[in-house]
Amino acid sequence: MINLLSLTNINKKYGSHEVLNFREWKIDNGIHWLKGGNGTGKSTLFRIISGQTPFKGEVELNGINLKKEPSNFRSKISFAEAEPQYPLFITGNELIDFYTETRNAQRKQADELADYFEMSAFINNKIGSYSSGMLKKLSLICAFIGNPDLYILDEPLITIDVASADKLYHLINEKATQGKSFLLSSHQEVSNDKLKLDALFQIIEKQIVKL
Template structure:
């Protein structure tokens, strides 16, 4: 499903990642690792956001050879989303609807699901950290992709929203969608049936 080979990433002289191969099949996966270990960097590589050495393929689509098609099959929600503060929540969502050619009905249902509909006509600068996180999750689930990458999706949201997120992930997984999650909080099989747990250690991705 996803394969990465000969991955190397440096920021200046500081090497963050250096590994030969990491592959995952369809499913739900948890990527562990402390701050500064390279989780977010790996996510940005996989989603085609930063330059790197190596190759990344998703369902036979090569990131370097067909970057537009590749990126259209992945949705990435950052740990700390940053949007223009003067933009309204609805305007951001409309942008995602257009770029991902999504159905308005799907998005309205997502906004209701995360209880954000009453706030979408407010500017993002007025949002609390929890509202901002829920907005980023709504955007992440807009459209139809193969792989969802959720970096620290549970931070700043309440228990009710976390339970809703778990339920949504399970529903999407039953539809054949795949997930890579990172979380400082433990993710147990009582919450999600994980297909694998990995950790970044000494610039390598290892299976636990």
Template sequence: MLSLTNINKKYGSHEVLNISEWRIDNGIHWLKGGNGTGKSTLFRIISGQIPFDGEVELNGINLKKEPIKFRSKISFAEAEPQYPLFITGNELIDFYTETRNTQRKQADELADYFEMSAFLYNKIGIYSSGMLKKLSLICAFIGNPDLYILDEPLITIDIASADKLYCLIREMAVQGKSFLLSSHQEVSSDKLKLDTVLQIIDKQIVQL
């Protein structure tokens, strides 16, 4: 489903990742580990956010050869989302629905689900960290991608919202969608059945 070949990423002279070959099939995959191990860099590579050496393919679609088609199949939510502070939540959601060519109804249902509807008319600059994270999750689930990449989705949200996120992931997985998650916190095995647990060790991805 997702394959990486000869991936190398450096920041200046500092090498962060050096992955000869890695592949995962459909399912729910958890990448664990602390800051500085390369998790966010890996996610940005897979989602086409930053340049890199090597090849990334999703369901036979090559990121470098068909970048627009590839990106349409992936949804990426940053660990610490940074949006323009002067726009409203609604304006951001409108951008996502238009970009992903989907109906606003889907976003409205997600906003209700995460109890954010009442705040969407406010400017993002006044959002709390928890509200900002829930807004990023709403945006992440807009559209119909094949792979959802969620970087630290559990930070700053309350237990009730985390339970809702677990439920949503389970529902989407039943529909054949795949997830690549990272988290400092342990992912509750009784709330989410993981297909693989992964970690970046010595610049490579290792299955635990």
């Protein structure tokens, strides 16, 4: 059996500051939660897995190696950053069009997601006019466009209201029943009655520990 995600001999430094250093971490299908405070390396780990930052070591998703087949690897992953940075002069609609085209997705799917997160009324406004909560919901809409195998959501609960968080929980659980997998991070606690977690991890002293 091939593990969904496999990381081996990972080392990441920013200058002389070492952030991550571990030999192996493997996860199978399911919903996986990486908890911990700011500065522990969660976002760095997610950027490594999504191919957004250089690193030493190897990352594979269902046998596809990130460094050997970067385009194929990235097509299987959707990554939503904790604090998304989008061009302020474009509209939400233009950003969604970009994601829809890049991921060969149906526009209907994007429209349904915008309705689901109650963003349809603001979708033609420039991103520069969005509140932090609206910006976060836009990033979640973009994250769920397409049909990836693994969704990586960094701090998905920050800045969104309780009702939107509940909608996100429902969407994650629904996708999981369809065989999709999730890697989530948060320093906030999540109750198992809202999200059916398969595993809980924490980065301790540059290594990933199962809790």
